[in-house]
Amino acid sequence: MAARIPAVPPVEAAAGRPPPKPAPFTRRKIRSAAWQTALALALVAAGYFAHLNITRNLAASGVAIDFGFLTREAGFDVSEQLVAYTPKDSYARVLFVGLLNTLLLAATTLLLATSVGLAVGVASTSRNWLVRNLARIYIELLRNLPKLLILLALYIAMVRGLPLVRAAWTLPGGALLANRGLYLPWPEMPVGAGLTAVVVGVWIAATSVWARMVKRHQDATGVRRPLALPSVLGLTAAIGLALATGLVELHWSMPALTGFNITGGAHLTVQFTALWVSLSIYHASQIAEIVRGGIVSVDKGQREAAAALGLRPGRVLRLIVLPQAIRVIVPPLGNQYLNLIKNTSIALAVGYSDLVGVMNTAVNQTFRPVELMLVVMLVFLAINLSTAAALNWFAAWSRPPGKTR
Amino acid sequence: MTDAAASPPSSTTASAPRPWRPRHVVAREWARANLFDGPVNTALTLVTVAFLTWFVPIALRWLIVDAVGFHGDVATCRTAGGACWAFLRVKGDVILTGTYPFDERWRAQVAALVTLVTVGVALFWRGGFLGLAALFLGACLIDLVFLSGGVFGLEPIDATRWNGLPLVLFLSVFTMAAALPVGVALALARKSDALVIRLVAIGWIEAIRGIPMVAVLFAGVFILPLLMPPGLHLSSMISIFVVLTIFHAAYFAEDVRSGLDDFDKGQIEAAHSLGLGRWRTMRLVVLPQALRTALPALTNSIIGGYKDTSLVAIVGLFDLMATSRLATADVEWQAYSLEANIVVGVFYLVTCVAVSERFRRLARIAGADGDGRS
Numbered sequence: 217m218a219a220r221i222p223a224v225p226p227v228e229a230a231a232g233r234p235p236p237k238p239a240p241f242t243r244r245k246i247r248s249a250a251w252q253t254a255l256a257l258a259l260v261a262a263g264y265f266a267h268l269n270i271t272r273n274l275a276a277s278g279v280a281i282d283f284g285f286l287t288r289e290a291g292f293d294v295s296e297q298l299v300a301y302t303p304k305d306s307y308a309r310v311l312f313v314g315l316l317n318t319l320l321l322a323a324t325t326l327l328l329a330t331s332v333g334l335a336v337g338v339a340s341t342s343r344n345w346l347v348r349n350l351a352r353i354y355i356e357l358l359r360n361l362p363k364l365l366i367l368l369a370l371y372i373a374m375v376r377g378l379p380l381v382r383a384a385w386t387l388p389g390g391a392l393l394a395n396r397g398l399y400l401p402w403p404e405m406p407v408g409a410g411l412t413a414v415v416v417g418v419w420i421a422a423t424s425v426w427a428r429m430v431k432r433h434q435d436a437t438g439v440r441r442p443l444a445l446p447s448v449l450g451l452t453a454a455i456g457l458a459l460a461t462g463l464v465e466l467h468w469s470m471p472a473l474t475g476f477n478i479t480g481g482a483h484l485t486v487q488f489t490a491l492w493v494s495l496s497i498y499h500a501s502q503i504a505e506i507v508r509g510g511i512v513s514v515d516k517g518q519r520e521a522a523a524a525l526g527l528r529p530g531r532v533l534r535l536i537v538l539p540q541a542i543r544v545i546v547p548p549l550g551n552q553y554l555n556l557i558k559n560t561s562i563a564l565a566v567g568y569s570d571l572v573g574v575m576n577t578a579v580n581q582t583f584r585p586v587e588l589m590l591v592v593m594l595v596f597l598a599i600n601l602s603t604a605a606a607l608n609w610f611a612a613w614s615r616p617p618g619k620t621r
Numbered sequence: 622m623t624d625a626a627a628s629p630p631s632s633t634t635a636s637a638p639r640p641w642r643p644r645h646v647v648a649r650e651w652a653r654a655n656l657f658d659g660p661v662n663t664a665l666t667l668v669t670v671a672f673l674t675w676f677v678p679i680a681l682r683w684l685i686v687d688a689v690g691f692h693g694d695v696a697t698c699r700t701a702g703g704a705c706w707a708f709l710r711v712k713g714d715v716i717l718t719g720t721y722p723f724d725e726r727w728r729a730q731v732a733a734l735v736t737l738v739t740v741g742v743a744l745f746w747r748g749g750f751l752g753l754a755a756l757f758l759g760a761c762l763i764d765l766v767f768l769s770g771g772v773f774g775l776e777p778i779d780a781t782r783w784n785g786l787p788l789v790l791f792l793s794v795f796t797m798a799a800a801l802p803v804g805v806a807l808a809l810a811r812k813s814d815a816l817v818i819r820l821v822a823i824g825w826i827e828a829i830r831g832i833p834m835v836a837v838l839f840a841g842v843f844i845l846p847l848l849m850p851p852g853l854h855l856s857s858m859i860s861i862f863v864v865l866t867i868f869h870a871a872y873f874a875e876d877v878r879s880g881l882d883d884f885d886k887g888q889i890e891a892a893h894s895l896g897l898g899r900w901r902t903m904r905l906v907v908l909p910q911a912l913r914t915a916l917p918a919l920t921n922s923i924i925g926g927y928k929d930t931s932l933v934a935i936v937g938l939f940d941l942m943a944t945s946r947l948a949t950a951d952v953e954w955q956a957y958s959l960e961a962n963i964v965v966g967v968f969y970l971v972t973c974v975a976v977s978e979r980f981r982r983l984a985r986i987a988g989a990d991g992d993g994r995s
Contacts, residue, residue: 364935365966
């Protein structure tokens with residue numbers, strides 16, 4: 217537990233003379249080495265003891281640590297799956313299904329939570345008294361409630377309060393909501409999916425090239441050319457052309473009641489919808505607070521200076537405030553994203569088959585907690601590391617050139 | 622009137638006295654500056670007002686006007702269009718203490734009260750660290766005596782029946798109290814020169830922070846008992862207590878480390894030149910300042926940890942949400958889970974706001990700035 221404190225205050229070397237070399241064997245170093253050796257030995261001993269206990273305890277229930285069971289038939293069903301799965305498939309397969317469910321929930325929640333959080337965060341700094349205070353109430357209320365409470369309240373309300381499929385509510389846009397879940401209209405593209413991907417790729421490349429040209433032109437002459445308008449117009453024109461010539465066919469699959477069931481569209485189960493919405497509004501409150509902190513951190517003088525230079529309010533926000541706020545926002549936002557991904561594991565409370573939920577069922581069936589916990593830990597470690605790497609990359613990218621931090 | 626929008630409305634009490642104006646004029650100017658400042662703001666105001674005029678009457682009607690009061694009965698609840706607060710009179714005990722034996726409920730209630738009072742005293746504590754530690758240890762022992770019994774003629778009660786509020790408070794308060802010193806030690810270990818010590822600290826902190834709390838709780842239920850020598854039975858209450866302490870310690874360690882990172886090394890040199898040894902420098906100079914800097918981050922972790930203690934419901938312990946479900950499992954009262962959720966939510970809201978406000982004030986007194994949560 218030694219802190220990094222020099223035992224002897226460093227003395228500035230006298231001019232001309234080389235600083236004295238630290239002695240190889242001071243008393244402190246020897247003591248530290250002894251402590252470390254003792255700790256290492258204790259750890260090894262504890263590890264050995266733990267291993268011994270685990271093997272003896274497992275042997276008492278007739279199992280040994282062995283990952284071979286992963287290829288055996290799982291025999292249990294899951295609430296929903298993104299890839300084909302039947303109970304006859306292996307444990308490895310069902311864990312993969314759980315992982316995909318976790319990733320789907322995390323990705324969709326990330327999107328919704330970020331959009332709502334950004335909107336509420338900006339609203340909480342609004343000049344409008346009503347909007348500002350409503351946003352504050354939202355933030356304070358949601359931040360001080362347990363996420364499990366929000367989830368369960370919403371889930372029970374949905375299961376009890378929503379109508380049967382026969383009498384499903386029709387939402388604006390043609391979505392249907394019933395006690396079996398949410399049915400969304402879904403675009404289908406029977407012809408030209410590949411072409412669409414190419415068009416979108418070209419559009420992204422063209423927009424980034426144009427953004428660079430705009431910036432160079434602005435740096436050289438001080439005149440800012442429009443960026444968003446030509447980009448959006450270009451994409452609209454390309455899509456319109458593709459649809460008009462019939463190279464791409466797009467139509468919406470609308471959910472509709474046929475017999476006793478709803479067919480068409482995309483079906484989100486009640487469990488998924490409750491998780492998605494409750495985790496999103498919970499994390500949106502945290503993200504809103506981060507966004508608010510970032511916006512507040514930008515010096516008021518910056519806005520005033522921008523306004524004095526004749527920039528309109530929208531541009532002040534977009535060109536002056538947000539670029540500076542984003543540097544304050546990104547590090548805590550990254551933490552929040554990591555929390556969000558981990559928090560998807562409360563899915564178990566409503567029976568959505570995420571990775572941890574599948575693991576729980578598998579442990580109860582096979583009594584192989586050590587192997588399964590290891591798998592889950594490694595998977596989460598991998599998810600965390602890749603998310604953190606992506607966030608670091610984004611933080612480096614959002615930094616202005618020439619600033620290291 | 623023309624300068625109304627330009628001057629901030631709240632500064633009317635400032636040094637330069639404004640001429641007296643009728644109240645409706647002031648109100649109109651305030652509204653113009655805060656609600657109808659430009660077309661975008663006016664539109665926002667109108668949309669918000671429309672939403673509020675739709676939502677507030679519905680909420681009020683459900684909560685108060687059409688609701689059945691505390692002394693109503695289930696028959697009136699059936700026909701009423703609003704909330705059924707009579708549910709709380711009948712099922713309040715179940716929500717508070719769950720399956721704790723009915724005649725011994727007072728013991729669970731006393732335990733919950735002791736924990737609450739302990740937190741209250743700790744938040745206004747002016748004594749030293751050892752006294753605080755003694756306070757928490759004493760309160761923990763008193764709680765255990767009341768909850769488990771078996772001494773002083775109290776009937777012994779199994780840990781699986783410690784439910785609801787006493788359980789949530791016991792687990793959250795005492796695991797975090799135990800985790801704080803461990804977290805400080807971990808933070809120091811992470812900054813240690815000694816490689817082995819540093820690696821152990823990094824391994825602990827990063828492994829725990831990398832996996833979800835639900836998985837940590839499962840590790841407590843599944844793995845921890847396997848680590849014990851054969852024949853030694855570990856109840857899930859003890860397992861959960863241990864893993865929660867390990868869990869919170871990792872998060873506290875990162876908060877304390879943020880305080881240590883900001884610490885000025887010159888102060889350590891100054892302390893050494895005054896003749897203070899390593900441990901006294903640590904205790905008297907480094908830690909007080911580092912903890913002060915870390916206070917906002919610690920507040921965050923403490924509030925988060927308190928809220929997340931509810932996740933023990935997932936591994937089969939009965940927190941307030943599980944007892945709420947127990948209360949609505951009764952067919953007669955099945956329809957009133959929202960009422961239970963609202964009461965539990967209000968409890969969390971009040972306690973979280975109280976604790977975080979107190980911590981924010983402490984941080985202000987201590988001179989550390991920051992809004993408290995990042």
